[in-house]
Amino acid sequence: MSPKIQPRVPRGMRDILPQKMLQRQYVIGQVEKVFQRFGFEPLQTPVLELREMLMGKYGEDAEKLIYDAKHREGKEDLSLRYDLTVPLTRVVAMYPELVKPFKRYQIAPVWRAERPQKGRYREFYQCDADIVGSKSMLADAEIVTMIYTVLEALGFKSFVTKINNRKILTGIGQYAGAPNEMLGGLYRSIDKLEKIGVDGVREEMAKAQIPTKVIDRIMELVALPPNAFGELRELMGNVPAAMDGLDELEQLATFLGDSGVPRANYQFDFSMVRGLAYYTGPIYETVVTEPKIGSLTGGGRYDELIGLFMNQSIPTTGTSFGIERIIDVMDELAMYPASIGKTVTQVFVTVFNRDLIGVSMRVANALRAAGINAELALDADGLGKQLKYAAAKAIPFALIIGPDENAAQQATLRDLASGEQTLIAQSELANAWKRGT
RNA sequence: GUGGCCAUAGCUCAAUGGCAGAGCGUCUGACUGUGGAUCAGAAGGCUGCGGGUUCGACACCCGUUGGCCACCCCA
Incomplete structure (x- = not known):
């Protein structure tokens, strides 16, 4: 025999065993239900994309993180997808007949x-x-409303969707007189406001050789409290980009006011930054305040991205839920409903002895035909052993014949669970279940 | 990509440079129509991997891989 190979998975990747899968399926199911309730339809795309589809979309830093996946003898340069947004824009460009929005x-x-x-894998x-083909801020309001609905459906209480606008960030740069090549680092520093405070941000900017005068002007804007539309408008009145962004956000605010989303669960925050290069309008990010695990959702409007694949650009907005982090938080806070068991099996049908295998099998199959998840013992071991197995798998009931x-x-x-036993006619078993066991 | 901490039985962790151990779990039996409790017994290890120092390394040194943490960035 050849020497055994250490069984391992690639770095940062993991297997998800059945009990965890049940939780995942619950979370994904909840999310999917809400998506459909808002009128979104499912789409699937290949995990591999042609490399050139992905290049030049995310920004230089993000691009370094893309996996290549070319076959030894392949003629195409392939990469594993980095997100689902760029594949979407590719699809939209390839199938112009898709009804818009x-x-x-x-x-x-x-x-x-x-x-x-x-929380990072x-x-x-x-x-x-995502909504492709609508310029309206109502589309953005729908996205923010949906974010709230999804997280609420999962049982989250203390979360805030932060909303900003890429145009305002651009405006801040112009207003402060920051040279273009400094803008990236500038935004990154701004994004840390909550984490390192006003002084921390100033310090970081100073270290990056940004003139004090520029820093002063930026901090004046960024340090504004959340939702301070009036002040921002006053200060940046002569910066057109910022005014566009503010107009958009004010419209969005009006729509959200009618959306039923509680005021505590969203916030206009002019210091929130999203790294990806393709955003052009409103941007969103949701953070939970309880365990600090980074953001649970991120997204925004990217009106020009589709234009990279076709002559005409199509306005698009949307969001992404980070389900791994959502699950990590839900684990930590034990947020799963009791109905999510440790197994899908509802009843374990024991086999008493060889002679009674046929009987147990018929009973199990009758239960299955009635829609009940029934597992049949595969060996006529002692009853003790069979019950032990059922208990170890956390199956709620066992049948003994x-x-x-x-x-x-x-x-x-x-x-x-209780050890309680009842005698039931074999022909009545499925009905007994329907009455609520 | 940068820096730090860590890696011993399935799990949680012990072991002055001197015989690799405990608790929990697993398996078997006490219990041939019933899991959890109790008791008795058993199995389980190239101490992540590769070098080095040493009479002797789980321990010290170097490298490497992986995990965690902080940066960077991000879901």
């Missing part, structure tokens, strides 16, 4: 070669919902 959702894995940490699922029960056409139903 095109609303699609996609729940699928993406790959980023980052250094793994808690190299292979992770994103749940995206020995010679006595079978002679009377009955079965013993054992509640494995």
Whole structure:
């Protein structure tokens, strides 16, 4: 025999075992239900894209994290998808016949070669919902409303969706007189406001050789309290880009006021920055305040991205839920409903002895035909062993059909949590379930 | 990509440079129509991997891989 190979998975990737999968399926199911309730349709795309589809979309830093996946003898340069947004824009450009506004959702894995940490993996699922073909701020309001509805459905209480506008950030740069090449670093510093405070941001900017005068002007704007539309408008009255952005956000604010989303769950925050290069309008990011695990959702408007694939550009907005982080938070806060069990099996049908295999099998199949998840013992081991197995798998009930029960056409139903047992006619088992076991 | 901490039985962790251990879990039996409790017993290890120092390394040194944490960035 050849020497054994250490079984391992690639760095930052993991197996998800059945009990965890049940939780995941619950979370994904909830998200999907809300997506559909808002009129989004499912889409699937290949995990591999032609490399050139992905290049030049995310910005230089992000591009370094893209995995290449070319076959040894392949003629095409392929990469694992980095997100679901660029594949969407590719689809929209390829199928002009799609009815607009095109609303699609996609729940699928993406790959980023980052250094793994808690809540950060190299292979992770994103749940995206986007609206293609609407310039209206109502589309953005729908996205923000949906973010709230999804998180609320999952049981989150203390979360805030922060809203800003790329145009305002651009305006801030212009207003402060910051040279273009400094803008990227500038935004990154601004984004840390909440984390390192006003002084921390100033310090970082000073270190980056940004003139004090520029810093002063920026901080004057960025340090404004949330939702301070009036002050911002006054200060930046002569910066057209900022005015456009403010107009958009004020419209969005009006729509959100009528949306039913509680005021505590969204906030206009002029210091929130999103890194991806393609955003052009409103941007969103949701953070939970309880355990600090980074952002749970991120998104925004990217009106020009589709234009990279076709002559005509199509205004688009949407968001992405980071389901891995959502799950990590839900684990930490034990947010799963009791109905999410540790197994899908509802009843374990024991096999008393070889002679009674056929009886147990018929009973199991009858239950299955009635829509009940029934597992059949595969060995006529001692009853003790079979019950132990069922208990270890956390199956709620066991059925015992020995010679006595079978002679009377009955079965013993054992509640494995309480130990309580009841005799039920074999023909009545499925009905007993429907009445609520 | 930069820096720090860590890696011993399935899990949680011990072991002055001197015989690799405990608790929990697993398996078997006491219990041939019933899991959890109790008791008795058993299995389980190239101490992540590769070098080095040493009479002797789980321990010290170097490298490497992986995990975690902080940056960077991000879902």
